[in-house]
Amino acid sequence: MHTHASRPHTRRTALLRRAALFDFPASTDLSPGTEAARHHTIQWLSRFGVFEDRASVAEYDALRFDVLAGLFYPRASGAELDLGNDLVGWYFVFDDQFDGELGCRPEAVARLVAAVVRITEEDEEHGRAGSGDGPLLESFRDLWRRINSGRPRVWRDRFRHHWLEYLHSYHREALERTGTLPRAGGEDGTGGEAGAPRSVEAVLALRRHSIGVQPCLDLNEPFGGYTLPPALHGGFPLARMREATDDVVVFTNDIASLDKELAVGDVHNSVIVQWERAGGELEDAVRHIADLANARYRWFEETAARLPALLTEAGADPDTHQAVARYVDGMRYVMTGNLGWSLRTARYDERGTEAVSGGRQRPWAQLTGAQEPVRAGRGAALPPLSGGSRPR
Template sequence: MPQDVDFHIPLPGRQSPDHTRAEAEQLAWPRSLGLIKSDAAAERHLRGGYADLASRFYPHATGADLDLGVDLMSWFFLFDDLFDGPRGESPEETRHLTDAVAAALDGPLPPSAPPIAHGFADIWQRECEGMTPAWCLRTARHWRNYFEGYVDEAESRFLNTPYDSAAHYLAMRRHTIGVQPTVDLAERAGRFEVPHRVFDSAVLSAMLQIAVDVNLMLNDVASLDKEEARGELNNMVMILGREHGWSRDRSISHIQDEVHARLEQFLLLESCLPKVSEIYQLDAGEREALERYRTDAVRPVISGSYYWHRSSGRYDAEFALAASSQGYLEELGSSAR
């Protein structure tokens, strides 16, 4: 099973000490918004282990800060599931929904906005609490890139032109994997901000791209069986097979090598951060924020993703069957109009 492929991540896994409480309460928020309406949908959501994922992504967070992370993970996967049916093959329908959600970045939503949009608006409001305007602008930009990526995916499906180049696919998938907004929330959950003049530095940008790439490669391998079952063609394993004529096993082995090489580079980049602090003349508080960004934001999004993918029920056969059932898609569709 691809989900059992070992990538030998050289980063220790961490988990919030408040994870048991957060897991017990995780359904309250999506139920309150009408995003989960039935016991079957609730059971399916729990099998995904999204509270577990949040507690690994934000091991430094507890209480309301961890709850925000849990709600974000719940929202991410509920939103993503909306595109598993016909909507995900229609650029027009995809654009209509992503625009309705992204409108929350610009101000209050109309009452007629779909529940999934109101859910995002609630997260966005809480996400910006206590953060600087510069941070909110930067994070909003990342969210817009995320939503735009869904339209790109829908256009590929609509035109029946699956990606034939891993490089082209990576450029699109880096947005829809949602890693950058996930890392952004680590700052909010920890009540710190990486110095803005350092954020776009070569070293930090390279570290973040590695985190993104590792996440999407782990996800594509874990979700391979599920995506093959529903006829999805845009998966890195499949794309490598088309591009190079490789077998499935050869493609997975190549992805393992790519992850290993990227993580070796990541560790090297980490060792450069003291020099970055020196070049940008960071004061003591800024140096501490940069170190927290390394330990509480970028590292956990790599290790947390790895350990969650190996334990989550989202990618097992039963989950995939539930996702493809017409009743489940109708329930999701009714919540998105």
């Protein structure tokens, strides 16, 4: 494995330099409801006992996931944006569970994933409530019910399918970390470390699910007041445009989080995989991945420009034209919003890297193994939030 030293005061400069390699914009189009959503989600997560104390709240708040949601859904506000921000916040709390020991225990990951999947199978009207499952699962149960309530069956089935793909990706990642993922013929074909992703293409195939973009895109439909028919949603070119959106977000995230993931030794990063395979300098790998992101984004925009004519040829009515245009905007918001947030959050700067270096985990990162101490903190008074982010 290559080694890479980066002094904390140089990391911000490195991030900005790497971000300049992207040809697409970093969005600043923020929903006016972002600040209200920020307060709402911290209150919501705190109500379920996700945070142990004020310091945990402050550390979470510094990451400004509300900005990510506000950039993803710039035309949403009120309860809709609150819901979108709850989804984004829960994603990251859940993701942080796997940065430590749990992420290297495939059987334990499978049990946790199965527990979350079971909640998606509960009857919306008569599912369990107050079951004592702990902060992570109880907050998900509440989130799942609110997201699905009143939605058309075709949309709920689509959303659940994307959610299950996301959840099961964590088990596959754990298998790869431990070298226990079965491979055809027993060979990985890379000459690299056992358990490491075989290629950029292989890590991308997994990360398209683990990045969690598809459920976020799904929310654009209820937020916009439309539901795409399955043939349109799953056909060309929208299905391929969604995949391109996944890829752009994955590549952007892998470049933005590079120093953080080098610090913790995570191999599920396309830049690190490219560096391992091609050798040379780390920044050569960064440029290669940025070029891939730019190519995907150019293809997306070229295809978006052709869509109105394609829909007209297919005999689409004006409502369909409008729904597709809104959906395409939603994909674009996710790509450019993710880059915009990456440049503003403390998750990927020197504070974020230091926060997970030396074996340290986030305060909310052990909700599956230390639920009782966290649950004891429920009902505590919440600290007021300042006007800006408050780093740890």
